[in-house]
Amino acid sequence: MLLSLLTFLPLVGALLVAVLPTRGNAALRAVTLGVTLVVAALGVWVFLGFEGASAEAQYVESHAWFTLGNIQVTYRLGVDGLSILLVALTAVLMPFVAAASSGHIHTRQREFLVWLLVMETGMMGVFLALDVMLFYFFWEVSLVPLYFILGIWGAEKRIYATLKFFLYTLSGSLLMLVAIIAAVYGSGHSDIAGITDWAASQPLARTGWLFAGFAIAFAIKVPLIPFHTWLADAHTQAPTAGSVILAGVLLKMGTYGLLRFGIAMFPAAAISAAPLFLALGAVGILYGAFLAMAQTDVKRLIACSSVSHLGFVVMGMFALTAAGLRGGVLQMINHGLSTGLLFLLFGAIYERRHSRDIAQFGGLAACVPIFAFFWTFSMLASVGLPGLNGFVGEWLILLGTFQASPLIAALAVTGVIFGAVYLLKATRGLLFGPVIHEENRSMPDLRLAEIAVVAPLCLACLWIGVAPGGLLNKTTGSVEALVQRLDAARGTLQSAMLDDVERPR
Amino acid sequence: MSVPTEYLLGLAAILFGIGIAGFLTRRNLIVVLMSIELMLNAANLSLVAGARMHSTQRLLDGAGPDLQGPVLAIFVIAVAAVEAAVGLALIIALYRRKQTVSLESVSELRD
């Protein structure tokens, strides 16, 4: 019941907001904030009660939904070590997004809040679903709200960006649909556990294709190069809240999918494909960094940095070691927080100056010192300074990757350098140097309401950076179980290869 | 001494071909309608010829004549009349609006 509440409470809230008979927006905002806060509280409750040492799904709810032939499709929700952090992140991040939206959404607020809440339902569902059909439902449903948010409240090229976002992700999703169909009818199961068990007994030739079908959808969503070009446009054009959701949670649907449907469901295929994904991840880190370096549009720069950061996540996960997997899971959260923060902060500035061009700024440290403090803080979290969240994730990922492939790790570690280059460059352009544009001088500093949004997130960054155990320990059981399954799959693969060699032609 | 079935079928095919050719090339709606009738009659002829052919075999086997083909042919004749009626009505409606029965006049709806 708890997870259903977590998932559908926002939808109820959305309906409420949609029909609430009021002319003013304050009540609507209050309802939205209230609902998201309740969901956040529930999310924290689930997080605290979650038993990290266990590999089992917890808080499971299962009801028959409908049948397809003799396949029972279930409404099955649950949370395990792979999803718990993301559930908590989604729950916790949404109130901040809702609160921040009042600063930059000036028109059609009711609609906006409705879509925001629908979005939350979609994202929660994606992370909680334990039935592929249910998962796919939420997966695609979550496209729609962002499509509207981007398209209605975005910047000048919003329609191009939103269509590109939708169609690009959809094309991946549909390929995944074919894979899901093949998996569901092949196994006769629609619940993830059933398919996973079935897949373990299938030959690599089959699971490889299924894996590919899933992986391409997630690779687009993550986005992994070369499927990343939608992201820069979407991020650049989105309103702040959209960017925050996109960076904070939505992209994690891709990495989460890779983890649950790529690695966990088809371990043997994942092992075979790991070199490719490691390389894509590592190249993505550098490619994203170089892209970011060349940007003059701040939001675009942050977007490109996402490509780089998510390269880390993918690389860590496909290291297929405990450290890499844990790092990957943690880094999803970290990226959500720090990139979310950067977008929130720059959003505040954008609201004041209506320019994303870095050349329009400079010397802001003197004009808006509080902003400068928070920006620098978030930037450092993003750069991966030890003591802040980004470091823990990157470190674990690099360590895990190093265990799997020192060469890839050596390539990726240069991302640590280039990551510093572009973020420092942005910081230099925004905050430092003399004030060139006089209008920046009179720019008001962050308001209390804005500080109230960013400060807790900064604290969270610090908390994760100093005591990541609180989060990492929640993943222990699931990750260990996964590593064991990977080892088993590796053994099977090797013996199969030996068979091939020994079999006389 | 009866006409071989192949001849009948060949004639039907020729009729059908003429019908199609007329349908595709003629510019007068009435003629087009007639071409269609020609095709229907080709079908009818084939049906009847087929019925004769199959009935011969069946009669030799001691079963009754095969009536499926003739039944369809009768339906076709009836329906063709209805179609012709509706078609002419439509052509009249067209003529009222445009004072022409040319095929080209019905190409306003297009991409």
Added chain:
Amino acid sequence: MTTQEIAGLIDQTYSPQTWAGLAPLLTLAGGILLLLFVELFERLHPLRAPLFLASLIGTFLAHKYAGAVGPILGGSYIVDGATVAWGQLFLASTMLAWFFARQYYRTSLAFLGEHDILLLTAPLGMTVMAGAGDLVTFFVGLELLSIPLYCLAAFRRRRNDSVEAGLKYFILGAFGVALLLYGAALTYVGTGHLDLAGIAAGLEGPGRPLAFAGLALIAGSLFFKLSIFPFHLWVPDVYQGSPTPITVLMATGTKAAALAFLMRFAAVLPGSSANLIALLAVLTMAAGNLGALVQKDLKRMLAYSGIAHAGTVLLAVAGTVAAPALAGDAIQAVLFYMAAYIFTAGGAFGILAWLEADGDLFTRIDSLRGLARRRPWLAATLSLFLLSLGGIPATGGFLGKWLVFSVSTRADLITMTILGVLLSVVALGYYLRVIVAMYMEPEPAELAPPMTERAWATFGTSLCAWMVLILGVLPGWFLGRVF
């Protein structure tokens, strides 16, 4: 044959089962006759609407309670679960068309009686087609459907476009019928049978090539009705010119009826033709989706989208041809797909009919700009339909797509399935553009006239919206009901 034998045959033929099987058809026919009678007396005209609805409801109940009685009339009419399900879907389609028609014809109200009569004939023909066990029955059903439709398409006979639509539909339809009949004749010559079971058996004989040629022509004519490439070109023109409520019927009911028979007909097609059919399916999707992409008129765009949907559903047909073991799943998939499509496209065209009542220009996508501000619920409903057409989950369109693709996937038509899947991305490209216009673009400068409330249309569209959602979220409700 002795007299006794003949009497026995008659008893068997006109048994209670037969009457039960024919009950829906007879109810419809009775309704038509009553409507004709009512039409004679001006004072009885207020009874038109109740009578029409009563006929539909009566037929629905007849379907429901008579149930699937199996083959009757010597196998020429088959009342199985599919026929019953199809019959009910045809009723839904007709009802939607009628709802929207109520308020569509502002200037030709006087002729609404004829309209209703013609309209009520359509489901009769469709049901006969769906249940046809041989080509004769099918032909009768087809004509029962087509001839009223020719008239209905041209119903606004004072308008060039309506007349042109009627004529185009008629001439090409007649051509299609000619192909069908000649095909039937060839099949008959080749196999000695016009009933599907007999044809299947007769295909092994010496007349096989001739029969196959005949089957190809029959398939062609079915593809014409279903708007499969390259038999699809008439669709946009006719849909556009016809009165929109009739477009609803053509887009949903007619297509469903052709499909219903195609599913039976697929049993006689050789398994080797599956790839050809799948290829046609993909080409149809390409033609429909790419064509729709460049349309500026919503009605035309939906017509093209209808072509694409026909292509999609043809994949399921290809699946059942390739793997006859999947026939049961295929028919389920096709039924569900069409059920969802009837309500989705029905709703979408219905809203168009509603908009069009304010002026012809209102079917242009441009004129929808800012609709979300003027009529938020209308815009939301249209968006729902568009998303369902695009196959986004939580709408009926999604599960339909799932079922169809699952059939083709399991029939190992993977390449075609993937191509089809990718083409449906193109589809979203134009559906979303409509939503862009409604939600994301500013209202046109010249302020659009206010739209009048239309009770029947409102009811119709809300019904469609609910059905789309129910089919999307609780598909068990439908799946459990049909099978």
Added chain:
Amino acid sequence: MESNWLWLIPGLPFMGSVICGALHFLTLRARERNPEAKGPAALAGPIAAGLVGLAFVLTTVAFSAIRGEDRTLLQSAPWNWIPVDGHTVAGVAMVVDRLSAAMGLVVTGVGFLIHVYATGYMHGDRGYAKFFAYLNLFVAMMLVLILSSSIVGTFVGWEGVGLCSYLLIGFWYDKQDGWPAEAGQKAFIMNRIGDASFLLGMFLLFKNFGAFDYASINAAAEATHAAGASTGQLALAAALLFGGACGKSAQLPLFTWLPDAMAGPTPVSALIHAATMVTSGIYLIIRLNPLYALAPQVMYGVAVVGALTAFIAGSSALVQRDLKGVLAYSTVSQLGYMFLALGSGAWVAALFHVITHAFFKALLFLGAGSVIHGMHEEQDMHKMGGLRRYMPRTFITFLAGAGALSGLPLLSGFFSKDEILGHTFALGGTWYLLWLVGVGTAALTAYYTWRMVALTFFGPERFDAKALHPHESPAVMTLPLVVLALLAVAGGLLGLPHIFHVPHLLHHWLEPVTHAGDAIRFGEHAPHLAAGTEWMLLGFGALIALYFADRGFHAHKSGLAADEAFQARGGALARTLNNAWGIDRFYTRGVVATVKLAAVFIAVVIDQLGIDGAVNALGRGARRTGESLRRFADGSIAGYGLWMGAGAAVLVLVLTWMGV
């Protein structure tokens, strides 16, 4: 026994940092209401200095607790930081052993003095409280670096000090067209290059030893040596970690950030870029001495890098006009010495030089700061001259520092430098070459040091005294100078050569830390110089220092003639030296420009035109195909019929063919 109070040593300055940060924002708020308001910022200096002083006291307590032979280290409870997987935790504890105690004393002690100095130096700056927040944070991070029980903890401090360095170099971010900000950025990135290497080294160690804490790593290294196992990967790890050290300690090829780092306020240069942070590379290698001892080839590389850096930077210092520039290059050069020592296996000598260098270089920087302060932010020595009359206390203390730096006999630098060169000489073979480079560098050092003294304090006044009013700095600044001067003079007592027949205090003190490395590197027979040779070397060193100091001083004490003559006639040599051997130029014109070009190429050509172009082309292609399909829907019935007929014909053909 756990001594959790050790956490207080870095904890106090960290608290200070938070407090000062809060004071800064309170001050900002006060200024919002009234731009001239002072706010509570003035409290920051004393609080910050006081807390560092307290940390010094605590370090001293810890220091005295481990003096005995029975107990050589104190350890706190670990902070279980990152659970790597279900079993391993990368944790950090605070450890005070013989090595970290020595470093800790230097850091907190010198740090305290510099804090005191800075209260005067930064007086009146608008970012006064912020400055101390950063400076305290730096001390905290430096202490974490030193006191960590594990390499992970060291890395935290390692990056933490890098951050503070970045913030402090860019402290005056709006000055000089943002040059300080650029310099800070450069420092951070150059450091990150080293850090990346550090990370890989750390991972490689973990892969081999499964541990992050120094105790385990060193024990495992000894065990490897004992077992005679292969050391290839360990050598690689050592080399990678040395790469990290090169970044932090400004060695070739990563030293170019340090001269630019002088854009920061002078106390920063003294504390971070001379006394403490830049020596962390040396600290790391001493910390891991058994590991390095396992890899003689890496050690040789370390020595070569050190020697070359020493020479290149020393020669570049010859021509600098910027007072702080000379000191910066000199710092790089002295760090090179330390690495030369490490490479030679002279762990103790390296630390000895770290300590004496901390004293005299901090002194010199602070003295320079005092000069600059008195000259109203003038740094160009060509615009100084004769300042000994205006700022006598600064002058005297500066002389002490200069003497120590140039290795004038019996001053601290003399002994530490001599010990390094002695060790190198003792190794023989190709090491003679390195020794020769070291001696050459000593000569350069003496020359540029006294050139600097001469140009600054002697000769004619090359400024307008009436307009400028050079003045002596306040007591709060000169007092630390005096203390440091005393240390610079007497620091040599820590490690007198054994030919003096007094105990080498530092050697004795570090014995528990370095014996493992010594044992692995040299076994039973450590290279040893005969007393006579050693006396000779000592005398030779003294001679060199004295001669070149004299040359440097006399060539420049009367003005700029020598400089101008060299610039005019020096030709290629002058250009090379002015550009510091062109390494920085290579970076800016070669590497940075290439990276920028690559970034633009990737962003525009590959990404926008290539990948995104393909994506958009797909969309456009679909649309274009749709457009071209339109002409088939031409509305003509005959045309549609033709298509139908053709379709039917194809169907018939295909199916008939199937039938046959």
